[in-house]
């Protein structure tokens with residue numbers, strides 16, 4: 331039987347100090363959240379939630395009424411075409427979730443055991459797993475400290491004769507610095523696959539994420555900027571990648587005859603029902619991005635003068651879509667550490683989430699990356715967490731979150 335990898339704190343040594351405490355229980359402190367501008371309806375503020383205020387129900391009903399509920403149908407075709415268009419590319423390949431979108435994109439490269447794919451260590455584990463599913467080896471780089479993205483300057487040193495691809499991940503909705511990365515990839519003949527799971531609508535120098543490399547993978551999980559419940563999409567301008575991805579997504583059925591297969595394919599299909607939700611969500615994406623950027627600006631204004639709280643920065647080249655609004659806590663200056671502050675927030679009905687635990691600290695990858703250290707990612711993991719960030723987060727709730735952080739600050743007495 332499969333056994334999970336156990337990793338003791340002793341074995342982790344110094345790295346044990348960066349691992350977050352488990353999530354505090356969010357308590358109902360008030361019957362309703364104390365409000366500022368208008369009565370609030372709820373007693374707990376979730377870290378994220380879907381915003382389903384458009385044509386979702388209407389389109390789903392249409393799919394049911396027309397009997398197209400499986401993985402063919404007009405909503406799939408429209409969602410693929412319109413999402414690709416939104417990203418500024420020709421092709422969209424809808425699939426079951428963001429993890430398999432990344433796997434599909436990488437599978438089209440024909441990676442072999444021993445091939446290497448460079449990824450940031452500070453990411454959600456699906457990025458690394460997609461490489462592993464292909465039998466290839468993830469190779470890690472650290473983050474830059476300003477925008478918390480892959481440090482592109484460190485990538486060159488990790489390129490070897492076995493390197494096949496580079497995967498920038500637009501962490502928390504802020505695009506990676508793509509020009510130098512693409513230049514490097516071109517020089518070495520490498521593919522660039524964006525992990526855009528968290529960055530719908532993000533922009534790099536005026537160009538949308540999903541169209542900044544050879545291919546990209548998006549997630550439409552329930553906490554993403556647009557959602558299909560579960561779902562994902564590969565986007566690309568490359569016809570060959572698109573056709574292979576469509577084929578591999580659907581068991582690699584051959585066009586020559588039925589039940590004839592030239593590849594080990596997958597069933598990674600999205601249903602027409604999910605695409606119906608996706609299309610309705612896509613119609614609202616621009617509004618969601620405006621709402622997130624407005625909320626981020628409000629958070630930053632309310633938090634930036636609190637000692638020991640660092641708010642997220644936006645690079646001059648970037649349009650950050652703030653999938654999650656993250657902050658960093660300096661224990662010495664603020665007066666308590668990240669986990670203690672999360673506890674205070676939870677006691678006041680506010681759900682939060684810690685930043686990612688880097689890949690080199692994961693039990694399952696521990697032996698593979700043993701002895702490697704990535705100080706920026708480790709610092710992010712130790713001190714970072716994100717605040718309620720839904721597109722529909724009301725301003726009065728956001729102000730309440732900021733007020734709790736301010737009033738909890740021991741340094742402000």
Ligand SMILES: Cc1ncc(COP(=O)(O)O)c(C=O)c1O
Pocket residue numbers: 427428429430432453454456457499525527528548549550551561562
């Ligand atoms: C950076 C990143 N990549 C990939 C994924 C995987 O997406 P999904 O959960 O839809 O499989 C996520 C999801 O949370 C993510 O944050």
